Amino acid sequence: MSDTPDSAVHAYTERHRAAFLDDLAxxxxxxxxxxxxxxxxxxxRSAEWLxxxxxxxxxxVxxxxxxxGAPAVFAEWPSDDPAAPTVLVYGHHDVQPAAREDGWSTEPFEPVIRDGRMYGRGAADDKGxxxxxxLGVRAHLAATGRTxxxxxxxxxxxxxxxSGSPHFRxxxxQHADRLAADAVIVSDTGMWNETTPTVCTGMRGLAECEIELHGPEQxxxxxxxxxxxxxxxxxxxxLVAALHDTDGRVAVPGFYDGVAELTATERALFAELPFDEDTWLRTARSGAASGEAGYSTLERIWARPTAEVNGIGGGYQGAGSKTIIPSSARVKISFRLVAGQDPDxxxxxxxxxxxxxxxxxxxxxITFLPATRPCLTPLDHPALRAVARAMGRAFGQKILFTREGGSGPAADLQDVLGAPVLFLGISVPSDGWHAPDEKVELGLLFKGVETAAHLWSEMAAALR
Amino acid sequence: MSDTPDSAVHAYTERHRAAFLDDLAxxxxxxxxxxxxxxxxxxxRSAEWLxxxxxxxxxxVxxxxxxxGAPAVFAEWPSDDPAAPTVLVYGHHDVQPAAREDGWSTEPFEPVIRDGRMYGRGAADDKGxxxxxxLGVRAHLAATGRTxxxxxxxxxxxxxxxSGSPHFRxxxxQHADRLAADAVIVSDTGMWNETTPTVCTGMRGLAECEIELHGPEQxxxxxxxxxxxxxxxxxxxxLVAALHDTDGRVAVPGFYDGVAELTATERALFAELPFDEDTWLRTARSGAASGEAGYSTLERIWARPTAEVNGIGGGYQGAGSKTIIPSSARVKISFRLVAGQDPDxxxxxxxxxxxxxxxxxxxxxITFLPATRPCLTPLDHPALRAVARAMGRAFGQKILFTREGGSGPAADLQDVLGAPVLFLGISVPSDGWHAPDEKVELGLLFKGVETAAHLWSEMAAALR
Structure with missing residues (x-):
């Protein structure tokens, strides 16, 4: 299948390791x-640097x-093979706020390497x-002898x-012609953990509303x-109490219309993951798992649509009491959507x-914010198999499949460009996205380089 | 029954009208x-002045x-008849905040008489x-020849x-011995309207709680x-949705234990009042009447216990959205109680x-604030009949009966002193309690003087 000996990619990557880390820093x-x-x-400055x-x-190019708002970066490297498929990589160069006093062990914008990790804001999310x-594309060229x-x-x-990608769509x-692609690779997610390389196959969509009710004029x-x-x-x-039925299903008539139900294969793949509910509950900082009857926790957060109250408020919320009937009250509800659901x-x-x-x-x-569509790549999609093969070659391990419960701008690319979205992320939950001491595991970072190096040959073969 | 010719009271009151108004001002x-x-x-200064x-x-005395906190005033005028019953009058000398720029036509603390009304903060609530x-007790002495x-x-x-009477109880x-009485007269309420003199027969009690629920640690x-x-x-x-059943009844098991149901006589007396629901809805600034099935609006606010949400809050309440599961949420609920209900x-x-x-x-x-007991005087209580008779003599009209939906420190007097509480109030809804341009109708103010003048003879006869 591949024309790139894996050892050549590895050797090239190792040779350029120091310079690559200097540049990233x-x-x-x-x-x-x-x-x-x-x-x-x-x-x-970050855009110009990149x-x-x-x-x-x-x-x-x-x-x-x-x-x-803030500037984006676009780059293009055409293949000399006119029949080659087009692949678009998505990422972001902006980072979360960070300050030493938030609990960082070192200055967040003075990256340091310690114990095989590079610490610094953006190391994993998403600059790394x-x-x-x-380096991946250069290793691809070097190992294949292509120009x-x-x-x-x-x-x-x-x-x-x-900042919520307010201008990304x-x-x-605006640039749909230049961004046109046969597949999109999103590199802004993660894998299961340090020892379990996985490919994410989809994200949930998002519909958000605020419902404000008015009673007495004051x-x-x-x-x-x-x-x-x-x-x-x-x-x-x-209203909120009526959102769910006693089985934890969303009770809004029509809400489940079109929902792509989990297949037996997908459920089996989820079940292969080394999931431990107690560990997960600690991550969720929650005391109990609960949700839609008939589904596991992973199925609930990855493959089922939900309704969550993000905020509720009305009347007197200060200390003590105020004996009023409030004039108004409101609730913010977000709905996570899965493949097959239409946000409209x-x-x-x-x-x-x-x-x-x-x-x-x-x-x-009732006010709705702009919605985000769900995206899901079928397990048998050739592009998804290509990502998994590239990753498998880099990691030398069986690749498992996950999904993301969250929602992201990937959906805009799928939507506007009409291309399937694949996820290639090598971050792990311990990387501390949005938290102090964000880091990237150098071992995984270079597995990312090698995966990217294998990916273009795999994609070319799969999508030809 | 009475040894006071009504005309003598009226003449005395008229004679002292100007000086009385100067003092009040x-x-x-x-x-x-x-x-x-x-x-x-x-x-x-107000306490010392009084x-x-x-x-x-x-x-x-x-x-x-x-x-x-703030000082109270106590006064005592023993009867020379050792067999006379003891009656305690309750009122308050503090007032709501007021400033010209809140919408007052004149300075709130520069009382003026205009169109038969005295305008000024406290004119009706409660100094007037x-x-x-x-003047009432002096007219009583003058007209009866008593000393x-x-x-x-x-x-x-x-x-x-x-300020919520935080130190009144x-x-x-502390002074239960000196305050001991056979009956308490509360002069801090009102009557139906300018042309419908009424006696209030009770107030609802109040139990208030805050329920805070905790989910994820953050x-x-x-x-x-x-x-x-x-x-x-x-x-x-x-929780809030489960507070009421579909008939609008409070669904907390045991909530209605002991509730004194309305008698046919009481319902008939309520129905005698010139109640107009559209007018009432305008006062309530509300678009619809709703509540416990099987009861009229007046019955609901005066004679039925209720549960109202005074405030609810949790999660993100700012502009836009924040896709979180909030760590906590809370609700403040107040329960109005009626006779027969025990706050504990x-x-x-x-x-x-x-x-x-x-x-x-x-x-x-779950936190509870100090509760207030309901108070209700039975319609056939001799002290209540005495108040109604005194008022009838002053107004020359049939006296109807109301209740108050609110709760007040009167209940503390009933509770601690073990004495029935009666209400003698001559204020009307248009008096603007807590609002700009608070006023008292001078005609009603002097009916109050005359009622007070008749009251002590009526009470002495009734309670002897």
Whole structure:
């Protein structure tokens, strides 16, 4: 199948290890915190740094793309094989805020190598994972003797992922022609753990709403009026209580329309993972697992749609008491969606469900935020098999399959470009995304390089 | 029955009208706002002013009583008839905050008379209503030719009612011997409206709790964990939704234990009042009436116990969204209680009900505030008939009966002193309690004086 001897890739990677780490450290020193206005210039500097580095790597095209927010980076390296498929890699160059006093052992923007790990903000999320593609493509060329990649290779690296990617979809729509691809590789996720390499096959979608209920025109006295007019705080609670049935299923009529049910194969694959519920509960900082009847915890968070209250509020919330019937109350609910669900349909279903439950004397306002579609790659998709084979060659291990419970801009790429989204992530849960002492395991980082090096030949073969 | 010709009372009252209004205005000029620390000295000045005025009125005993907060005033005028019953009048000398810029037409602490009304903070709540007792007792003496009242007359006028009477119960307990009475007259309520004189026969009690539920040790990501661990915001909403059954009855087992059901006579008396639901809804600033099935609006707010959510909160309540499962959520619930209900029993019932509903993985903390007992005077109680007769003589009209939906320190007097509580209030809903342009109708104020003048003979006859 492959024309790249695995040992050649490994040798090339080892040879360039020190320079690669020096470069990554240089990038990590740029505090490209998209959420903090004082770092606006750093985010731009990070984009310019990456663009220059990609040119140095050999990408004939490397550009900084402006958005209405922070800039993104686009790069392209066409294959000399005109029949080669096109693959687009996605990542982001902005990072979460970080300060020494948050609990970091060393300065977050002064990366250090300690015990086989590189510590620094962005080491895993996501600069390290973007960066393994630079050495990866060079190892691919060196080991295959090619002068151009086996696929038409494109990269898009956005600068606002940590701020919710507010301009990413518009960017993708604006540049849809140049971003067009047969497959998208997202390198912004992780694997099961240090010893269990896995490929993520999908993420859940997201529909978010706020429901505000209005009762009396102002707070009124609960002694004078209590018991005789509807209370919007009570009504908002009744809505929330009606969200689920006693089996933990979402009780909004039509919510499950189109849901892709788990196949026996998928359930078997989930069950292969070394999952320990007690460990998971400690990660969830929760005292008990609960949810939709008939599903395991992994199935619940990866493959089932959910409704969660993110916030609820109304009336007096200070110390002591205030005997009022509040004028209004509101709840923020987010729905995680799985393959087969249409966010528009879910929004309509939620709106109809809520409106039908609001009693006389209570006004309502229901607002939806922009939704994110779910994405799921079928287990037998050739591109997914290619990712798993590339990873298997790098790790020398059987590759298992996971999903992500969260939602991300990957869905915008799938949506706008109409291409399947694959995930190649080598981060592990202990890497401390968004936390102090974020790090990347150097062993895994170079497995990422090697996976990326094998990937383009595998993809070319799979998608030809 | 009466030894006081009504015309003599009326003539005496008219003769002292101007001086009475001058005195009241002088008192209203003292901004005795108990909630504002900068007025601490004014509250004390108000107590001293009243104490001096009561001595001037003829009370042999008039004292300023210290509390751990603002001072109260106590006065006593024994009857020369050793067999006379003892009656204690309750009121308060502190007032709500007020400032011209809140929407007052004139300075709130510069009382003015306009169109037969005296405008000023405290004119109705409660200085005006306390003060009519001073001229009232003198008219009683003048018209009956007595040198001492027909009852052993006591007054207690607290200085923290507008701040929730935090030290009143302790004060009553401390001075229970000196406050001992056969009946208590509370002059801090109102009547139906300008043309419908009424006597209030009871107030609801109050039990208040806060229920806090704890889920994950910190907010966790609703994508990574949503659907697989219990959500405290959802659980708090489920508790609230379970508070009432579909008939609008409180669904806490044992809540209705001991409730004094409305008699046919009481329902008939309520129905005699010129109640208009549309007008009432405008006062309630609400769009619909709703509540316990089988009861009218007046029955619901006056004679039925209720559970109202005063505040609910948990998770993210800011703009936009935050995809979390919140770590905790809480709700403040107040229960209005009616005669026959025991606050301790209600609290135990609520605690047991809530604890039984908290699922695995959710922690809870339930806190109760000090409760207030309900008070209700039976319609055939001689003291109540005496109040109604005194009022009827002053107004020359049939007196109807109401209740109050709210709760007040009157219950502490009933509780500690073991005496029935009667209500003599001449304020009307348009008087603007706690609002700008608070006023008292002078016509009603002097009906209050005359009622107070008739009251002591009526009470002496009724309680002998």
């Amino acid at each position: 240089e990038w990590l020193r740029i505090p490209s915190v998209s959420a903090q206005p004082e770092h606006e210039g750093d985010v731009r 663009s220059a580095k990609l040119k140095e790597t050999g990408f004939p 490397a550009e900084v793309w402006e958005t209405d 994972q973007v960066f393994f593609h630079t 151009t990649p086996a696929v038409h290779l494109k990269l898009v690296v956005e600068g606002e992922e940590e 518009a960017l993708v729509e 707070d009124i006295h609960s002694g004078s009026f209590g018991g005789a007019v509807p209370n919007p705080a009570t009504e908002v609670a009744r 349909h879910v929004q309509q279903a939620v709106q109809a469900w809520a409106e039908a439950r609001v009693p006389a004397g209570i006004g309502h306002r | 002088e008192w209203l000029r003292i901004p005795s706002v108990s909630a504002q620390p900068e007025h601490e000295g004014d509250v004390r 104490s001096a005025k009561l001595k001037e009125t003829g009370f042999p 008039a004292e300023v009583w210290e509390t751990d 209503q306390v003060f009519f007792h001073t 001492t009242p027909a009852v052993h007359l006591k007054l207690v006028v607290e200085g923290e009612e507008e 302790a004060l009553v307990e 907010d966790i990501h609703s994508g990574s964990f949503g659907g697989a661990v219990p959500n405290p915001a959802t659980e708090v909403a489920r 029993h209600v609290q135990q019932a609520v605690q047991a009900w809530a604890e039984a509903r908290v699922p695995a993985g959710i922690g809870h903390r």
